[in-house]
Amino acid sequence: MKVSSPMKKPYLLTPGPTVLPESVVTAFAQPILHHRSPEFEKLFAQVKEDIKYVFQTEKEVLILSCTGTGAMEASITNLFSAGDKVITVNAGKFGERWTKLSKAFGLKPVEILIERGQTLDVRKLSEVVAANQDAKAILFQAHETSTGVVLPTQEIAKIARDANMLSLCDAITATGAFNLPMDEWGLDVVISGSQKAMMIPPGLAFIALSDKAWSATETSTIPHFYFDLKKERKAHAAHQTAWTPAVSLIQGLKEALRLIHEEGLDNRFKRHHMLAKATRAGVKAMGLELLSEVPSPSVTAVRIPETLVNGKKIPSIMREKYGVTIAGGQDELTGKIIRISHFGYIGEFDITTGLACLELTLNDLGHKVKFGSGVGAALEVFSQEGLR
Amino acid sequence: MKVSSPMKKPYLLTPGPTVLPESVVTAFAQPILHHRSPEFEKLFAQVKEDIKYVFQTEKEVLILSCTGTGAMEASITNLFSAGDKVITVNAGKFGERWTKLSKAFGLKPVEILIERGQTLDVRKLSEVVAANQDAKAILFQAHETSTGVVLPTQEIAKIARDANMLSLCDAITATGAFNLPMDEWGLDVVISGSQKAMMIPPGLAFIALSDKAWSATETSTIPHFYFDLKKERKAHAAHQTAWTPAVSLIQGLKEALRLIHEEGLDNRFKRHHMLAKATRAGVKAMGLELLSEVPSPSVTAVRIPETLVNGKKIPSIMREKYGVTIAGGQDELTGKIIRISHFGYIGEFDITTGLACLELTLNDLGHKVKFGSGVGAALEVFSQEGLR
Numbered sequence: 120m121k122v123s124s125p126m127k128k129p130y131l132l133t134p135g136p137t138v139l140p141e142s143v144v145t146a147f148a149q150p151i152l153h154h155r156s157p158e159f160e161k162l163f164a165q166v167k168e169d170i171k172y173v174f175q176t177e178k179e180v181l182i183l184s185c186t187g188t189g190a191m192e193a194s195i196t197n198l199f200s201a202g203d204k205v206i207t208v209n210a211g212k213f214g215e216r217w218t219k220l221s222k223a224f225g226l227k228p229v230e231i232l233i234e235r236g237q238t239l240d241v242r243k244l245s246e247v248v249a250a251n252q253d254a255k256a257i258l259f260q261a262h263e264t265s266t267g268v269v270l271p272t273q274e275i276a277k278i279a280r281d282a283n284m285l286s287l288c289d290a291i292t293a294t295g296a297f298n299l300p301m302d303e304w305g306l307d308v309v310i311s312g313s314q315k316a317m318m319i320p321p322g323l324a325f326i327a328l329s330d331k332a333w334s335a336t337e338t339s340t341i342p343h344f345y346f347d348l349k350k351e352r353k354a355h356a357a358h359q360t361a362w363t364p365a366v367s368l369i370q371g372l373k374e375a376l377r378l379i380h381e382e383g384l385d386n387r388f389k390r391h392h393m394l395a396k397a398t399r400a401g402v403k404a405m406g407l408e409l410l411s412e413v414p415s416p417s418v419t420a421v422r423i424p425e426t427l428v429n430g431k432k433i434p435s436i437m438r439e440k441y442g443v444t445i446a447g448g449q450d451e452l453t454g455k456i457i458r459i460s461h462f463g464y465i466g467e468f469d470i471t472t473g474l475a476c477l478e479l480t481l482n483d484l485g486h487k488v489k490f491g492s493g494v495g496a497a498l499e500v501f502s503q504e505g506l507r
Numbered sequence: 508m509k510v511s512s513p514m515k516k517p518y519l520l521t522p523g524p525t526v527l528p529e530s531v532v533t534a535f536a537q538p539i540l541h542h543r544s545p546e547f548e549k550l551f552a553q554v555k556e557d558i559k560y561v562f563q564t565e566k567e568v569l570i571l572s573c574t575g576t577g578a579m580e581a582s583i584t585n586l587f588s589a590g591d592k593v594i595t596v597n598a599g600k601f602g603e604r605w606t607k608l609s610k611a612f613g614l615k616p617v618e619i620l621i622e623r624g625q626t627l628d629v630r631k632l633s634e635v636v637a638a639n640q641d642a643k644a645i646l647f648q649a650h651e652t653s654t655g656v657v658l659p660t661q662e663i664a665k666i667a668r669d670a671n672m673l674s675l676c677d678a679i680t681a682t683g684a685f686n687l688p689m690d691e692w693g694l695d696v697v698i699s700g701s702q703k704a705m706m707i708p709p710g711l712a713f714i715a716l717s718d719k720a721w722s723a724t725e726t727s728t729i730p731h732f733y734f735d736l737k738k739e740r741k742a743h744a745a746h747q748t749a750w751t752p753a754v755s756l757i758q759g760l761k762e763a764l765r766l767i768h769e770e771g772l773d774n775r776f777k778r779h780h781m782l783a784k785a786t787r788a789g790v791k792a793m794g795l796e797l798l799s800e801v802p803s804p805s806v807t808a809v810r811i812p813e814t815l816v817n818g819k820k821i822p823s824i825m826r827e828k829y830g831v832t833i834a835g836g837q838d839e840l841t842g843k844i845i846r847i848s849h850f851g852y853i854g855e856f857d858i859t860t861g862l863a864c865l866e867l868t869l870n871d872l873g874h875k876v877k878f879g880s881g882v883g884a885a886l887e888v889f890s891q892e893g894l895r
Contacts, residue, residue, distance in 0.1 A: 129538055131538070131539065131541060133541045135751070136539045136540070136541060136751075136754055138538075138539070139538075139539055144535070144536050145536070147532070147535035147536065147755070148532050148533070148535065148536060150519070150526075150527075151519065151524045151526070151702075151708055152524070153519060153521045153524060153832050153834075155834075156826065156832060157826075157827075184572075184573055184574050184577075184709065184710055185572055185573050185577065185733065186572050186750050186751040186752070186753070187750075187751065188732070188733050188750045188751075189572075189573065189750075192732050192733045219732070220732050223730055223731070223732040224730045224732070225730060312751075314539075314754075320539055320753065320754055320755035320756070321542070321572070321752065321753050321754055321755075322710045322753030322755070322756060341730070342611050342612045342613060342729070342730075343611070344576070344580050344583075344608050344611040344612070345573065345576050345577045345580045345734075346733075362574050362575075362576045362577075363523070363524075363574040363575065363700075363702065363709045364574070364709065365574070365708065365709050365710030365753065365756075366524055366702075366708055366709055367535070367708035367709075367710070367756075368708070368710060368753075368755075438544065438545075439545075444541050446541075446543075
C-alpha cells in the first residue's frame, strides 16, 4: 500500500535562513515599538550589550538594517579609498564577493584564488603579503559557506597585524557558530548576519571594528550615506540607529541573544562540533565524500558521486518528496555538492532527520544505501559524545 | 480615589512604524522559508504582482532589504554620476535628506528651501527649472512626513517631463496612503517603505522606475554594489533577489497586500481622508492650530501653543501616563509640534483614543479643554461621512 497524504512537515537544514526557535517566533507577535521611544532604546541598549558576548568583543557591535552583503560593503566604503590595494582570499563564492566589492568601489584587490574545498595555506598568504607590503588589508571569510571550509582566522589576523594591515573577517556563518574571539585574536573588522547562528530571520547585519579600523574611517574617502559607520556609532551611543531600524527583527534578536546566553558559548560550540561530527560520520557511512579539506562546525559540504545519475536532483527530491530543505552547490559547484547545515537552533534529531531523508533519496536515485547506516553512524557519535 | 494600575494598553499613532494588522502579526509566526526555494519564489512572484496595484504601475517594483533611506540612496547611485546637477525640494527633514544624499555622492543639488509647514509653489519650481535647464532631475517628497504637508506631485512630474528631467518621488508615507498613480502621472522613480501604509515592520524598501529612469541607469557611473538596481531587476525577473532578502517581512507583506487588495485602494484613500478630517476637526475643537498649509491624509501636524508651558512634554505624557505613542517634531520643529498619524491599520476609534488622550494631557498641562470636545468633533465627522 502506498500512502499518499498532503501532510508534509517542513524541515530546514540550510546555512541561512536557519530555523527559528519557538520563543523567537512568538517574539514577533509582540506589538511593534516606535524606534524613537524609550521602550525601544531600552531594548536596543540591552541587545547592543548582549551581542558583544557573541562577538567576544568589548567594542560596540553596530546593528545595520540590511543583509550581510550590505555590511561587507559598509566595511569597504568606510575604511578605504579608491586606489587602495587590498588582499582578498577567494576560497569560494563569498570570498569572490570581497573581490567584486573591492573592484566596485575602485580598490585594487590582489586575489588569492583557492581551489574549491581547500582552505588558505598561510605560507601562501605570507608570500603574497611580503610581495604586497603596500596593501591596506586582508579580506577573508572565517568560514566559506559555499564550500563548508574553515579558514585559519587567528593566523590571518596575526599575519595582517605583523604587516600593519587590517584584517576584515566575514564571519556571517561563523559568529556564534564556532570560536572566534574578536578581541583576543586581534581582528579589526568582524561582520555577521541575523539569519545564521543568530537564529532570527534575514534583515539585520552586524559589524564590529577595532580601534585601528575606526582610525581608518577617518581617512577613507569613498562616498557613502546609508552605510555610515561613524554616524551609526554616534547613534548607537544614544541607544539609537542612524536610520529607521528593522524593529521587529531587533525584538526577535533580544530573545535569540537570551537563548544564546542561556546556553553559553562554550556549550553552543561543543554542540555544533558534535552535530557536525555526526553529520560527517553519517554521510561517510553512506559512502559519500566530503568536499572540505577543513570541514566546519556550521555546514557540511558533501560531494555528489559522479557515478550517480541525477545526483543533482538530491536537494529537490529531499524537499519536494520529503519536506526536508538542504542546500545544493552554488556557481561552479552547482550539481556537484550538497550542503547540510548544523548550527543555530538545530538538535540531534534534526540531523538524524536530514540523514534519514538523504538515505531515502539516495535509494530513490539508485545509490543503494543500507537503511539506518547513516543515521546509525550519527547516533553512535551522539552516544559517545554524551553531551546531555 | 486614584486608581494606580500597572496595566497600560499600548496604542501607536506614529507615522511609522505603524500598527500591524493581527493577521500580519500571525504571518510572522509561519515557519521561515529558504529564499532559494520554489516556495519562496512562488511567494515572491505573488508579492511582486500584488504590490504593483499599490504603486499603480505596470513597472516592476523592486523590493530591497533596507529601510527607506537605502532606496533613496539607490536612486541616486544608480541614476546619476558625480557632477550631475539636480533640483531638490526641501520642505522638511526628508527633503533635506535628498540634498544631503546628493552631496554625499558628488552631485550638485540646487535646493528649493521651503518654510516648514508650507508646500511647494509650482511657479517657484518652474523658475528654478528655467534657470537650471542642465539639471538632470527633480527630487522631492509626495508627502513631507516631518511637517504633514502634501506636495503637488502631479504638477512636479509634468514640469520635470516638460523640461526633460527625471522626477524622483519619495513616497514613503504616501504610497498606499493617498492617490499617487505612478504611471498615469508619469513619475520616473517612486520610492516607499514597509513600515508605513504597507502595514508591516520596517526593514523593506520599494522602488519602481519608468523606462526613462531605467535608461539613466545605463550611463550612471557612481559606484554601488548592495544597491544595484539592474542586478535586482534581473533577479526579480526570476522571482528572486540579488542578495538574501528579509524573508519574514516578505511573508508578512503578502498578507498586508492581501488586506489592501481586499479593502480596495479607493476605499482605503477615502478612509484615510476621513480619519485625517476627523483628526483636524478634533484638534481644532481643542483650540489648537495646524502646522500644514496643505494637510495630508497620512499625518496631522499640530502646533503646540506658545503659551503652553511644558507643551513639549505632550508626547511623553501621552506615552508614559496613558500609553498612547504619537510623534513630536524633528530638528528645528522639536518641541513646537506634535504629529498624529492616521493611515494604514487605523480606524475611527484609534482616532478618538488619540484625541481623548490629548484632551486629558492638555488638561494635565493646564490648557483647559472641555472633555469630549475634540472627540465629539471627530465623531461628528464620522457620523456625516457615514462610510460604514
